[in-house]
Amino acid sequence: VRGSYCSHETQRGGFTLDIMEKKRKNENVDDPNPSSRKKSRLQSNEEISTTQLTKEETIRYDRQLRLWGLKAQERLRKARILLIGITSTMAEVAKNIVLTGINHVKLLDPHKCTEADLQGHIFLRSGSIGLNRGEASLIELRELNHLVDIQILKGVDDPYSLTEHHIKQFELVCVSDCPLSLQIKLNTMCRASNVHFIATDCFGFFGYFWSDLNKFTFTKKDADGNENVHERQYMSLQEVIESPWDTQVSPLYYAFQVLFEYKEKYGKYPTTEEEIVNLLSLKKTALSKQKLSDTFLKDDLVRTVGLHATQQISPVCAILGGFVGQEIIKIISANDEPFRNVCFFNALEGKALVEDIGQKRAAKPPTTVEIEL
Numbered sequence: 001v002r003g004s005y006c007s008h009e010t011q012r013g014g015f016t017l018d019i020m021e022k023k024r025k026n027e028n029v030d031d032p033n034p035s036s037r038k039k040s041r042l043q044s045n046e047e048i049s050t051t052q053l054t055k056e057e058t059i060r061y062d063r064q065l066r067l068w069g070l071k072a073q074e075r076l077r078k079a080r081i082l083l084i085g086i087t088s089t090m091a092e093v094a095k096n097i098v099l100t101g102i103n104h105v106k107l108l109d110p111h112k113c114t115e116a117d118l119q120g121h122i123f124l125r126s127g128s129i130g131l132n133r134g135e136a137s138l139i140e141l142r143e144l145n146h147l148v149d150i151q152i153l154k155g156v157d158d159p160y161s162l163t164e165h166h167i168k169q170f171e172l173v174c175v176s177d178c179p180l181s182l183q184i185k186l187n188t189m190c191r192a193s194n195v196h197f198i199a200t201d202c203f204g205f206f207g208y209f210w211s212d213l214n215k216f217t218f219t220k221k222d223a224d225g226n227e228n229v230h231e232r233q234y235m236s237l238q239e240v241i242e243s244p245w246d247t248q249v250s251p252l253y254y255a256f257q258v259l260f261e262y263k264e265k266y267g268k269y270p271t272t273e274e275e276i277v278n279l280l281s282l283k284k285t286a287l288s289k290q291k292l293s294d295t296f297l298k299d300d301l302v303r304t305v306g307l308h309a310t311q312q313i314s315p316v317c318a319i320l321g322g323f324v325g326q327e328i329i330k331i332i333s334a335n336d337e338p339f340r341n342v343c344f345f346n347a348l349e350g351k352a353l354v355e356d357i358g359q360k361r362a363a364k365p366p367t368t369v370e371i372e373l
Contacts, residue, residue, distance in 0.1 A: 008355035057147060061101050072333035073101065079332045080104040083168045084159050084186070085111075085177035086133045088120035088312040089202040092321020093174060094141055095122065097328050104149045106170075109134035111177070120202075120314035129369040132337050164189050172196040172331060174324065180260040182239070187212055195234070196331050200324050203269075204308025205347040207320040208256055211327060211338065212236055218334045234341055243358035245290040250353050251297045252344050255305045258283045258297075262306070269309035280304045316347045323352070335338070 019118050052074070058065070065073050079102050083090055086109045098105060112135050113128040125138035134152055142150050156162055159175070159182060167173060167189045175186060176199070183199045190197040191214055199208035213234045219227045235243075245254055263269055270279045283302045287294060323343060330338045345352040 012280055057101065060145075064100060068329075068333060068335050072335040075333050076101050076329065077103050079172070079190060080106075080170045081328070081332075082106050082108065082153065082167075082173045084108045084173065084175040086123075086137050086284075087176045087202070088117070088122070088198055088314065089207065089319040089321050089324075090174070090176040091122050091124075091137060091141075092318050093176075093200070093324045093328070094137070095144060096321060096325025098141060098145045098148050098150065100325075100373060101145065102328075102332070106151050106153040107134040107138065108153040108156060108159060108162075116310065117312070120312040120317045122314075131234070159186060162186065162189070164193050167195050168193045170195055172198070172328060173197040174200065174328065176200050179263055181264060182243070184237050191236055197237075198227055198324060198327065200320060202312055202320050203256075203259070203305055203318050204311035204313055205316060206252065206256075206305055206308060206345065207316055207347075208253075208342065208344040209320065209324050209327070210237065210240070210342045211331075212341065213331060213338060216334075216338070218330070218337055222335055230337065232337070232340055240291065240341065240358045245286075245296075246357075247292070247296055249355055249357060250344065251301055252305070252346060252353075253342060253355070253357065254297050255283075255284070255302045256344065257301055258286055259305055259309055260346060261286070271308045276306050279303075313347070316345070319347070320345055 005219070009064070053061070061073055081097065081102055081104070083094055083105060086094070086107055094105065094107075110131060111133050112123050113131050113133050114130060114317065115131060116127065117124055118129075121137075123140045124133070128136035138150065138152065142148075153166070153255070156166060159178060167186075173186060173190050173195055175183060175197075178186070178199065187197045187199070189195075191212060194214060196214070196216075197212045197213075198209055201207060211234065213232070215231065215233050217229060217231050219229055221227055241257070258279065261282050265282070266275070266278070270276050280299055280302060283297060287297060323345070327338050330336045339354045340356050342357045343352055343354045
């Protein structure tokens with residue numbers, strides 16, 4: 001896993017090299033009782049050796065076992081995850097969760113690899129053009145960790161054919177490169193089956209991920225180191241999309257909504273100036289429906305997002321895939337609080353925003369987390 005992909009989350013217990021570096025520094029501080037530290041490490045080794053993890057797993061996952069604990073690793077080891085749409089961003093997500101030891105990963109992608117897919121994809125090569133993106137990614141993905149079972153989902157040609165019978169096999173479904181209507185359909189099935197759901201995409205210098213965990217229970221340590229159980233309720237994608245536009249939310253989120261509407265209407269993202277004109281027309285209509293002025297969602301922002309919609313920039317995909325990979329680890333391990341519910345990343349500004357879209361509130365602003373990189 002990229003060591004810096006979630007360095008902003010050091011206080012949340014994310015999987016980062018920054019945290020490990022802090023731990024090493026803390027261990028080098030003068031300790032009045034160094035033997036107690038040594039004893040603690042020995043106890044940790046004894047604890048690990050009594051689990052169902054094999055010796056090879058204990059060695060491979062040693063650092064993360066000490067970071068997020070044995071129970072969390074056991075949950076990861078038992079998890080079954082479905083990844084839909086193996087884009088450049090999803091390839092980064094797959095890499096991150098495979099390296100952490102997710103037990104079972106299945107891939108579903110109806111698209112063949114094109115030259116455009118090679119822009120930021122870590123698994124595809126020129127020889128992959130014309131091959132199914134999922135199948136072409138499979139060999140290199142398996143090489144990352146032979147302890148993880150990674151397969152192509154059989155019996156289904158595309159995500160439109162998925163049913164609740166398929167969905168119920170998994171704890172989490174993560175999708176990319178899917179129209180908004182399909183995202184809503186899959187989220188509805190996941191919600192009915194109590195399966196966690198994440199959607200993500202990268203548009204050049206911009207990206208987002210959105211999550212619905214339904215009713216989610218997790219543990220979190222307080223300032224005294226005691227673990228407390230918490231519960232959070234998430235909204236469905238349908239509810240989020242239908243929420244009235246909020247001027248306290250970043251306009252970038254609504255620029256994405258206009259872009260989704262364009263793809264639903266035209267079956268593709270805009271690539272020409274004439275198509276950008278159509279995109280701006282949709283923006284104007286949306287603002288009119290929401291009774292908001294043009295100053296809230298400016299043409300320049302929508303134009304920039306639209307012109308980048310078909311681009312996959314490797315560093316942006318890596319950062320976004322790191323965010324999503326970290327969230328999946330939080331969700332499966334139930335060892336910390338995942339973000340709720342939308343994260344949108346702007347590489348031009350070097351920061352990401354996490355906002356709880358659609359939450360009921362009076363005059364107070366939305367719950368916002370700003371992540372500076």
